[in-house]
Amino acid sequence: xxxxxxxxxxxEYLFMGNEAIARGALEAGVNVASGYPGTPSSEIIESLAKxxxxxxxxxxxxxxxxxxxxxxxxxxFSRLRSLCAMxxxGVNVASDFLLHLGxxxxxxxxxxxxxxxxxxLSSTNEGPSRHYARMFExxxxxxxxxxxxxxxxxxxxxxxxxxxxxxxxxxxxxxxHASGNxxxxxxxxxxxxxxxxxxxxxxxxxxxxAESVPVGEKHRLQQEKLQKAxxxxxxxxxxxxxxxxxxxxxxxxxxxGNLYAREAISLVGVEDRVGLLKLGTTWPLPPTLxxxxxxxxxxxxxxxxxxxxxxxxxxxxxxxxxxxxxxKTFYGKNEGTIPTTGELSPDIVVSALCKILKIDYREMDHExxxxxxxxxxxxxxxxxxxxxxxxPHRASFWSIHNALQMNNRRGFVCGDIGCYAMxxxxxxxxxxxxxxxMGSGAGLASGFGKLAQFGMDQPVLAVCGDSTFFHAALxxxxxxxxxxxxxxLVVLDNSGxxxxxFQPHPGLSINAIGDDVPExxxxxxxxxxGATVETRNPFDLEETQATLSQLIESRQGVxxxxxxxxxxxxxxxxxxxQYDMQVNESLCLGExxxxxxxxxxxxxxxxxxxxxxxxxxxxxxVLCVGCGVCSLICPAGAIERKEVA
Amino acid sequence: xxxxxxxxxxxxxxxxxxxxxxxxxxxxxxxxxGASQRGGSVMSHIRVSTRSAWSPQIPKGRADIVVALExxxxxxxxxxxxxxxxxxxxxxxxxxxxxxxxxxxDYPSLGEIEEFVNRVSLASWFIDATGEAxxxxxxxxxxxxxxxxxxxxxxLPLDREDFSVVIGRSLPAGKQDLNLKAFDIGSSLLSSSx
Numbered sequence: 071x072x073x074x075x076x077x078x079x080x081x082e083y084l085f086m087g088n089e090a091i092a093r094g095a096l097e098a099g100v101n102v103a104s105g106y107p108g109t110p111s112s113e114i115i116e117s118l119a120k121x122x123x124x125x126x127x128x129x130x131x132x133x134x135x136x137x138x139x140x141x142x143x144x145x146x147f148s149r150l151r152s153l154c155a156m157x158x159x160g161v162n163v164a165s166d167f168l169l170h171l172g173x174x175x176x177x178x179x180x181x182x183x184x185x186x187x188x189x190x191l192s193s194t195n196e197g198p199s200r201h202y203a204r205m206f207e208x209x210x211x212x213x214x215x216x217x218x219x220x221x222x223x224x225x226x227x228x229x230x231x232x233x234x235x236x237x238x239x240x241x242x243x244x245x246x247h248a249s250g251n252x253x254x255x256x257x258x259x260x261x262x263x264x265x266x267x268x269x270x271x272x273x274x275x276x277x278x279x280a281e282s283v284p285v286g287e288k289h290r291l292q293q294e295k296l297q298k299a300x301x302x303x304x305x306x307x308x309x310x311x312x313x314x315x316x317x318x319x320x321x322x323x324x325x326x327g328n329l330y331a332r333e334a335i336s337l338v339g340v341e342d343r344v345g346l347l348k349l350g351t352t353w354p355l356p357p358t359l360x361x362x363x364x365x366x367x368x369x370x371x372x373x374x375x376x377x378x379x380x381x382x383x384x385x386x387x388x389x390x391x392x393x394x395x396x397x398k399t400f401y402g403k404n405e406g407t408i409p410t411t412g413e414l415s416p417d418i419v420v421s422a423l424c425k426i427l428k429i430d431y432r433e434m435d436h437e438x439x440x441x442x443x444x445x446x447x448x449x450x451x452x453x454x455x456x457x458x459x460x461x462p463h464r465a466s467f468w469s470i471h472n473a474l475q476m477n478n479r480r481g482f483v484c485g486d487i488g489c490y491a492m493x494x495x496x497x498x499x500x501x502x503x504x505x506x507x508m509g510s511g512a513g514l515a516s517g518f519g520k521l522a523q524f525g526m527d528q529p530v531l532a533v534c535g536d537s538t539f540f541h542a543a544l545x546x547x548x549x550x551x552x553x554x555x556x557x558x559l560v561v562l563d564n565s566g567x568x569x570x571x572f573q574p575h576p577g578l579s580i581n582a583i584g585d586d587v588p589e590x591x592x593x594x595x596x597x598x599x600g601a602t603v604e605t606r607n608p609f610d611l612e613e614t615q616a617t618l619s620q621l622i623e624s625r626q627g628v629x630x631x632x633x634x635x636x637x638x639x640x641x642x643x644x645x646x647x648q649y650d651m652q653v654n655e656s657l658c659l660g661e662x663x664x665x666x667x668x669x670x671x672x673x674x675x676x677x678x679x680x681x682x683x684x685x686x687x688x689x690x691x692v693l694c695v696g697c698g699v700c701s702l703i704c705p706a707g708a709i710e711r712k713e714v715a
Numbered sequence: 716x717x718x719x720x721x722x723x724x725x726x727x728x729x730x731x732x733x734x735x736x737x738x739x740x741x742x743x744x745x746x747x748x749g750a751s752q753r754g755g756s757v758m759s760h761i762r763v764s765t766r767s768a769w770s771p772q773i774p775k776g777r778a779d780i781v782v783a784l785e786x787x788x789x790x791x792x793x794x795x796x797x798x799x800x801x802x803x804x805x806x807x808x809x810x811x812x813x814x815x816x817x818x819x820x821d822y823p824s825l826g827e828i829e830e831f832v833n834r835v836s837l838a839s840w841f842i843d844a845t846g847e848a849x850x851x852x853x854x855x856x857x858x859x860x861x862x863x864x865x866x867x868x869x870x871l872p873l874d875r876e877d878f879s880v881v882i883g884r885s886l887p888a889g890k891q892d893l894n895l896k897a898f899d900i901g902s903s904l905l906s907s908s909x
Contacts, residue, residue, distance in 0.1 A: 073884060084729070084736045084744075215768055216743075248771035249729065249744040251736060329743075329770035337774060416774040434776035438799050438835070445831045450791045451820040453719065453812040456754040489753065497813060645853075667818070674813045676754055692845060692854045693721075693810065 075121050077257050085252040087219045087245040088113035091183055094223025095153045096125060098179065099258040102145035103129045104138040106541065107570035108157030109192040110246040111185035115155050116571070119582040125257075131573045131582045134508070134541040135160035139167050139182065146180035146236075147280045148264040151227050155183040159507065161199040163542070165206075168236070172206045173282035173292055175234045175275045179227030185241045188326075188375035189413030192243070194491060194505060196411065200379045203238045203353045207292055209299040210353035211239045211308065214328035216250030222308055222350060224255070229302065233295040234275055242375065244326040244413065300354050308350025309359060317345030319426055320366055323373040324349045324380055327414060331373045334419035338431055344423065352380055360387050364395040371422060372402035375414050401426055456497040459677035460638035460695035463490045464497060466562055466608040468673070468703070470531065471499040473618035481529030481622065483560075484518070486511035486543070488535040489569045490562050497674055502533065509534065509542025512559055516546050519555030519628075529622045530557045537567040537575040539592055551600045551628045558621050558629040559601075561592055562608075564637040572640060593632055601628040608633040611702045638695050647696030649711035651677075651689045657708035660685040665705045673703055717758040717792045718784030718858075719810045727784070727858035728759035731865070733884075734877040735763055745771025754813065756788060763871070780870055781836075782861055784844070785810050786828045793835050803836045804865055804905075806857055808845035840864065842904045848897065856897040863901020875902075 073083055074093055085093065091114050095103065105115040119129040128145075132138035135156045142154035156164065161184050168182070184199040203210035211226055213219040219241065226237040270277035273287055282288055303309070312332075313320075321344060323331045328348040335344050347363050349355070364370065364387075372381040381402040388398055401407040407422045408414070417433060424431045457464040467490075474481040485493050485502030486509065493502035504514050515532035534543040539561055550557055566572040574580050579589040596603045604621065606614045614633065621629040636643045666672065669687045670680040677694035678687060687709065698711040716731070718724040725746055732742040745760040762769035778796035783789035783805040793801065807825055814820035823831075825841075832839045842864055844857035866873035875898060882894050 082736065084733050084742055217768075244745060244771045247746060249732065249742070250768045251741050326771070329768070330772070333770040333774065415772045416770050420774070433774070435798060438776070438797065441835055442794060442797065445834050446827050447790055447823050447831045449821065450787060450794065451812045451815050451822055453754060453756045454814055456813045458721065458753060492753070496817070671817045674817055676810070676813060676816065679811050679816050680818065690811075692808070692849070 072121050072124070074117055075124055075257065076254060078254065079256045080253060082251050082253050084249050085216055085220070086113060086249045087213070087216055087241060087247065089117050090216050090219035090252045091223045091239070091241065091246075092117035093252070093254065094220040095181070095227070096121070096257055097220070097255045098224040098227035099151055099260045100153050100227070101127060101150040101262055102142060102152040103127060103155070104132050104141040104152070105155040106132055106135045106138050106160055107567045107573040108160055109570055110187060110243040111155050111157045111183065112570045112573065113246070114183055115582065116573070118153070122583040129582050131575065133576055135164040136167050139164040139171070142180060143167070143171055143176065145264070146176040146178045148266045149178045150262055150264055151179040153181045153183060155185070157193070158184060158186040158197050158199045159193065159195065160184070161202055162197070163508070165202060168202065169206050170282040171236055172208050173285065173288045174280045175288075175292065175295070176230060176236050177234065177276060179230040180236045181223065181226045181230060181239055182236055183223070183239045183241065185243070185246045187243050189243070191413070194487065196376050198377050198379065200240055200353070207296055208235055209233070209237050209296065209351070211237065211350055212324040212352050213239070213241060213245055214325060214348045214350060216245070216248070216252050218308060218350060219245060220252050229299065232302065233298045235292065235295045240325070242326050296354055300356055303351035303354070303356040304358050306351050306356070309356070310348050311345060311363065313345030314342055315366070317367050318343045319369045319371060320345045320347060320363060321371050321373055322347045322349065322380065322384055324352050325374070327373040327375060330414050330416045330419045333416040334423055337416065337420055338423050338429055340423065340427060340429070343427065349380070353383065355383050355387055357387055357391065360384065361391045361394050364388055364391065364398065368397065369399050369426065370401065371407065371426060372400070373408060373414065373419055373422070377410060378403040454495065455492055456495070456674065456676060457489065457492060458638050459675055459693045460697035461489070462564055462608045462633065462635035462637070463493070463562055464673070464675060465611060465635070465699045466560065466614070466633045467493050467498040467501050469608065469611055469614040469618055470560060471501045473615050473622060474501070474529065474531070476619060477529055477622050479528055481531065484511040484514040484530070484532040486532070486534045486538055488538055488562070490533055490535060493533065507542070508538055509546055512543040512546035512550065515557040515559065516550035516553065516555045519550060519557035520553060522556065531560060531622070532557060533560045533562055535568070536561060536563040536565065536577050536592060540576045540590070544595070547596065547601065547628065548599055554627050556625055556627065558618070558631060561630060561632045563592060563632050563634040564640070566637060566640055568637040568640065572637070596630040601630045603630045603632065605632040605634055608635050609697060609699055611699065638697070647714050649696040649698040650714055651694050651696055651698065651701065652710050652712070653687045653689055654708050654710050655684070655686055657706050658686040659706050659708070663706055669700060669704055669709065673700060675700055678709070716761060716782040716784070717756065717788040719788065720753050720755050720757050722757070722784045723855050723858040724757045724759055724784055727862060728761055730878070730881050731862055731873070732761055733881040734873055735871065737877045737880065738872050740765060741768055743768050743771055756791060758792065780804070780868070782865055784858055784861060786825060786841070787822065789832055790828060793832065797835050799837065801836050802868060802870060803832050803839040804861065804868060805832065805839065805841050806844040806861060807841050808843060808857070840868070840905060842901070844901065847900050847904065851893060851897060851900070856893070859894050859897035860901035860904070863898035864905040867902055867905035
């Protein structure tokens with residue numbers, strides 16, 4: 071039995087925020103869960119997948135977030151409880167369906183969990199997802215700690231059934247990927263029977279067809295649901311206040327901002343001067359509750375991350391209730407006290423508090439700062455992100471880079487989302503030159519590949535991973551073939567959604583809950599579409615480069631090169647070495663070699679280091695995983711590989 | 716607790732925190748592990764309280780103990796979170812950043828790092844956790860050796876029994892003995908150097 075399904079009510083566990091969300095869904099009796107992997111959201115579906123058999127759930131990693139939301143909605147239409155989880159960018163992918171889902175409404179409780187990434191700690195953007203709740207007129211809940219992550223998720227199912235619409239629970243990296251004590255509730259035993267009723271008229275939201283039409287009627291109904299949510303929000307225990315009855319300054323916050331604000335108030339020692347209104351129900355805002363607290367003081371600070379969502383909504387409400395609450399001075403993003411980019415920290419809230427309350431506070435003791443400065447180490451070397459030792463992407467980009475250099479027509483690679491997004495760094499030899507959304511590499515290449523008519527003579531390549539291929543590259547590839555664009559798509563197939571933790575995808579023969587499923591062969595799909603397809607092992611540098619050069623030169627339509635080699639961290643390959651590696655010091659010519667230290671200055675595998683004393687390359691036996699690739703690049707043949715018996 | 720992606724920093728911080736939860740504390744761990752496997756610096760902020768959950772980020776200059784699975788990471792952390800009462804436990808085995816491997820950046824000598832850490836902390840301990848872990852057959856066990864060593868600093872109520880229960884929940888039986896051995900090695904390394 072997993073600790074996630076411990077049925078002892080009241081006992082405490084240290085849960086990651088995402089585990090708490092999963093446990094909340096289990097306590098609500100969730101039946102179906104779906105999602106697409108993406109940091110910081112992945113552990114929600116992973117946790118549910120782990121206990122799927124034990125709790126009789128259906129859990130899947132869908133091909134993309136839109137499909138995931140549709141899969142979850144089908145369960146809700148059939149009177150089951152369902153959860154769909156994704157990172158912030160996934161909501162953009164799912165948004166077309168979400169707009170229509172809000173109109174059609176739901177039946178069994180349905181919760182959409184979105185995990186934002188303020189500060190882009192593991193994303194290529196810090197795009198906010200909360201605005202979708204307002205734009206698509208669905209309720210929004212935001213947990214302010216780990217216990218709430220569980221309790222709120224559970225309640226979100228009840229709310230969804232109460233108002234018959236999807237409910238959005240929005241987390242952030244510092245809630246989802248942080249951990250804290252969580253007190254467990256009971257796990258229900260429920261008999262369910264899936265049944266989609268469609269016999270009644272289209273206006274019968276519970277027993278008619280599930281449709282967004284007739285729009286006028288459905289839209290009016292949807293807005294009534296929101297009004298119902300407001301009534302429940304006015305009484306919600308997830309909106310809490312801590313502080314004096316007449317505070318000098320009122321902080322209004324939600325999500326991780328709650329933890330930062332609480333800590334900042336304590337650090338500065340202003341518990342008797344500052345009130346903290348933590349909102350869990352952030353859209354639509356409960357007006358009576360807000361009116362009560364806005365009336366307490368004239369100075370209001372809104373603490374939230376990235377764009378001013380809460381701030382603007384509170385201001386609209388304050389304007390509407392101006393007669394009751396009086397004139398206010400607002401501190402937050404629009405007047406510049408709280409930054410509009412990046413994540414928050416206790417320190418940022420401390421400086422905001424000190425500025426408003428005119429308090430002197432030092433983060434670091436002055437004497438200590440002086441000691442730090444006089445000591446000998448002036449620079450701490452930065453750790454740039456890089457491909458892991460033995461990563462197939464380093465070998466792949468080496469070959470792509472060399473093939474483009476030899477072709478000598480200023481060719482370039484359109485990048486995509488995955489570990490290989492680092493192709494733009496030195497670890498990928500700065501090969502990729504565009505980077506946007508999932509599948510955008512192939513889409514942009516499709517466009518670049520049609521510009522010969524305007525004189526473009528640069529070879530156009532795109533890369534995508536195996537999971538990204540199914541997620542969003544496929545329509546772009548179809549487009550490129552259909553329009554006869556001259557491009558080469560390199561599929562970096564490392565047998566899993568590696569970046570987020572090896573979640574399965576449609577190209578694999580196993581699914582999220584461990585069942586055998588039919589795998590979809592990328593090469594066959596590409597051939598069926600009409601592309602020229604080759605498959606190589608990227609660790610064979612010579613073959614890979616020769617094939618690439620040939621494909622780039624052929625200048626005829628869409629070519630696909632599948633570079634297949636398992637991720638160095640994949641459960642199958644990890645801790646197994648193909649080669650024992652060694653630098654033969656008598657052959658290594660060091661700085662005299664004339665190769666400009668190709669091995670370490672250029673190739674930059676963390677498992678191969680430069681010995682400053684000996685002035686020779688050296689294998690770091692702790693880090694090297696024995697892929698053998700570096701032995702192929704040393705012009706002196708000094709890096710030797712020996713097959714492990 | 717800080718280190719480099721791949722060293723098992725996240726796992727070690729969870730084991731440590733679970734040991735403290737068993738002792739009845741409220742614990743919050745804040746971590747970023749999007750970059751965890753890709754050579755980046757990884758840091759877990761562990762907050763331990765008898766009363767309430769603190770924020771997942773330690774305020775600047777407010778760390779009580781720094782555990783560094785990699786030596787230069789101790790320096791990096793102290794520059795932001797150090798203070799005159801901080802205690803430091805560090806592994807001596809460097810993992811070179813790519814900028815150092817390529818020759819663009821310098822990595823200070825272990826002597827320089829030790830001197831820095833000694834000067835800016837109340838107490839510090841350096842152990843070759845990776846070297847000991849390699850003797851056990853797997854360098855990643857350095858993280859458990861560090862937890863064993865930390866238990867001897869007596870700043871936190873960490874005991875072997877809690878460790879045993881916590882890893883018993885998450886590891887298969889075959890791996891538990893090896894981890895207990897690593898814990899004991901860490902613990903003995905510090906008792907001989909204290």
